[in-house]
Amino acid sequence: MDPVRTPFSLLAERWQPSAAMVRRAAFAALVMSVVIVVTGGAVRLTASGLGCTTWPRCTGESLTPTPEMGFHGVVEFTNRMLTYVLSAAVGWAILAARCHRRPSAEGSATPWRRSLTKLGWAQFWLVMSNAVIGGITVLTGLNPYTVAVHLISAMALVWVALLMWERAKEGDGPAQPSVARPIVQLSYVLVTVVGLLVAAGSLVTGAGHHPGTPRDNKIVPRIPIDYDRLAQAHADLAFASVGLAVAVIFVFAAVKAPPGARARAKELLAVLLLQGVLGFVQYFTDVPELLVGLxxxxxxxxxxxxxxxxxxxxVRTDGAPTAFRPADERQPAAA
Structure with missing residues (x-):
């Protein structure tokens, strides 16, 4: 029992969700973090970025859009309301992680999973900060740099939500590498390059064809860098990401990395190739809204x-840490 009784500890005494429910809650938060990225893009692509003229209210006199604001006001306000759905999903994940008890070998229950709960609260604060950044974006008239920060912050939320979902499937022991350290470092390089690719995409957005308001609106500033040059830099990073992903697949095969890691590397390559094809098609078709949203x-x-x-x-288990052994020294997996 907790030293200090809180509403969370009182709830945990009466409700102990299963491990499967914790994973579902974490997955729901991850899905909603992706949804908020897509709907945020829809606001810009439908030229509804200033559908609500201020923040946190929709207008100076009203919390909700007025009939005069029309379609754009509804789109912007709907995206704002989805933040509450996202917050509910994150709240469910926090409560499920806080109240879950992992059974032990002796038949008792282990203390609540603090690492999972911390990741849930990290998501909560990212949601709150991103809401504030969104408000600043509106108050600054869709400044492209704040729009880019808004997107990067949303991707940070996706990152933490994914970590919580993955951790919900692991034990609470210390993480032990299943491959040699240079292979792990190679995977970090891959993450860095793809992260730069995503960041470059946000800059292309800031200099591109969809400022978030009707095209005849000259008030919204754009990033003062040639759009074609930014798009080329973005494409160069895409080529680098694909090449590195191919290299990682071959390296993982050579060192006999865990099957799960090899499968995920192949999945990444497939997604990168599809994303690259989509990017080239949208560039040469004058970036239509539907393709940009996809x-x-x-x-x-x-x-x-x-x-x-x-x-x-x-590998993260509930037992004592084990030392890494090269692939050729491990016991063969059972058929």
Whole structure:
């Protein structure tokens, strides 16, 4: 029992969700973090970025959009309301992690999983900070740099949500690498390059064709860098990401990395190739809104795919840590 009784500890005495429910709650938070990325993009692509003219209210006099604001006001306000759905999903994940008890070998219950709860609270504070950044974006008239920060912050939320979901499937012991350290470092390089790819995409957005308001609106500033040059830099990073992903697949095969890691590397390559094809098609078709929206969904899925690679190169159990052994010294897996 906790030394200090709190509403959370009182709830935990009466409700002990299963491990499966904790995983479902963490997955729901992850899904909603991707949804908020896509709907945020929809706000910009429908030119509804200033559908609500201020923040936190929709207008100076009203919390909700007025009939005069029309379609754009509804789109922007709906995206704001989805933040509450996201918050509910994160809240469910926090409560499930806080109240879950992992059974021990002696038949008793282990203390609540503090690491999972901390990741849940990290998501909560990221949601709150991103809401504030979104408000600043509106108050600054869709400044492209704050728009980029808004997207990067949303991707940080996706990162933490993924970590919680993956941790919900692991034990609470210390993480032990399942491959040699240089292989783990290679996976970190892969994450860094793909992260730069996503960040470059946000800059392309800031200089591109969809400022978030009707095209005849000249008030919204754009990043003062040639759009074609930014797009080329973005494409160069895409080529580098694909090449590195191919190299990782061959390296993982050579060192006999865990099957899960090899599968995730192949999944990443598939997502990168699909995302690359989509990016080239949208560039040469004058970036239609639907393709840009799909590209944003692809960016979130690419980010998830690359983050899952290093997470598959470790083992975390509830027992004592075990030393890493090379693949050729391990016992063969049972058929």
């Amino acid at each position: 590209h944003m969904l692809g960016a979130a899925l690419t980010w998830i795919a690359v983050l899952r690679v290093p997470l598959a190169l470790r």
